[in-house]
Amino acid sequence: MEKAVFLPDTELHEALAALSADAQVWVPAGDASKPDLVRFQRYRPGLSVRLDARSLVSAKEVLFPRSEALLRFVKEKDLSVPAGHRLHVDDTRTVPPAVVFGCRPCDARGFLTFDRVFLQGPYRDPYYAERREKTTFVSLVCRDADGACFCSAVGSGPADPQGSDAQLIALPDGYVLRAITQRGAALVEKIGRGPTAEQIQAARDMLDQAGREMVGEGSLTAMDAAFRARFQDAAFWHGHIDKCLSCGLCTFVCPTCYCFTITDEARGLSGERIRSWDACMFPHFTLEASGHNPRPSKVERYRNRVGHKFSYFVSKYGQVACCGCGRCIRHCPVSVDIRAVVRDLPVQEEVHA
């Protein structure tokens, strides 16, 4: 390990405070009233940091806020022009450096889906790009997969370095923090202390162990053809999705769901054009002004969600748009399991005469 430090448990807050000096630091933390409801929060002294717990939502909002102003506009009264006002539109913004500290490898990898869409064309999203360039991801090598996790089934794994700038490896009394990228190396320099040979060895052992672990069964990465063959099979989709409530939770907790809406909000002479998270599970998502809806029921909508992640994205970009974090399974109120749906795509049912 070329660039690595040891961070004792007792110095975690000190390290986070040090990083906070020149960046927004986001950590998984429990709410005061609900310590087990863990989500990413801006670090502040006294925060109940929970590196040990899986967060309810990913760190998606650090690069892709739930809601953000794309533009601001002001109408300035001016009777010398025919309209009686001039319109000023402003898209200036400031993006502070940020650190996501202690997300899981799946969360960091989830942004690879965003990168493909938001950075690599045909158009580049400047809002995402600016945050991406200024954010350092420190993921924690995962040792506590649960029954909903399936990162290995989408080509990732509990020690996956893709998308992470540095990795935390938990030891009994602290963490070895290992740099993966240049940006990670710059962060590692700021905190911790030189690790002992024993600590390095223990970290190596754990990385090896985690790297060999298979989380989730089989592989869900080559389902493009099976999905297309299944597209028109109404009985298949009904069978899997009739219980769906169309609540959209799966999309909001998903680290790779990036669909959004744009709405204008104005009051008096000024307003904002706002981008917000949206969900393909909602009927209004594709409802046209004429009343026509190309995805009129939850069957078409859920089929699109599965297709987007495991077929369309694969045929377009050669990768699945799923990081296997399992949140959509863990938190679904009616226990829809996307793994089961995708796994069943190529399965031929027995035909009963």
Place this chain on the structure above:
Amino acid sequence: MPNVVSKNNPYLPQMGTIREIIQETPNIKTFRIVLDDPEQMAAFRFEPGQVGQLSVFGVGESTFVINSPPTRREYLQFSVMKTGEVTRALHRLCEGDPIGVRAPLGNSFPVEALKGKDILFVGGGIGMAPLRTLLLTMVDRREEFGDITVIYGARSPQDLCYRYEFDQWRAAGVNLVLTVDREFPGWEERVGFVPTVLAEEAPSPYNRVAITCGPPIMIKFVLAGLKELGYEDDQILTTLERRMKCGIGLCGRCNIGDTYVCVDGPVFSNTQLRQMVSEL
């Protein structure tokens, strides 16, 4: 290619001013828009079929085809049917009002591939807008194309757009066949649904490309009618519409399978339509 959609921020509209508004039908208005920056206006280039997003700040944006041809660039023309929130707000605007424009977006008709061919346009109602940009391109480059036949229909004479141009089209050598759904006093052109008139006219598919746009039910029967006349899938072009927000392939709602109507469309051949997942 100079492009109004900013490379730095493709969400940022260019500011323009409405020069002229034409009431086409009781619920369709045409807007002639000039970009406020004269350099941007002079540098603006687009291909027939490309679209633009019009902004009413405080209400939102919607996508419309640029229905003026690239051969006439004194203004950008959009025709808007009053249907939803943004289109209602657009209809409230007046000449001289500011408006935001993000254009050009999307793909275009394969003009170069159509050279030397006979052309059949089949349009219904507001569906004439995307056809108009290509039709006028061909009118302005008339010698590069063969016969141009236009079958254009609407419910009633007053629902036909661009009525004030019909004489010019005919004078330019366009075989214009007009039809309305039923008899109206004073109407001396054809009567009947567009697919019926198409079957009666029966333009030969030999060396011809058909381009159709209109309400979904009309397109359905026109496609069947063209097939009946012997047109192959790759001789038929149409445009698709979808609810759109970003217009730049990101927001995720206008997809049909892995095809995004906003960036891969709006123009598709019937061959392409048949290869898509069936989610029209």
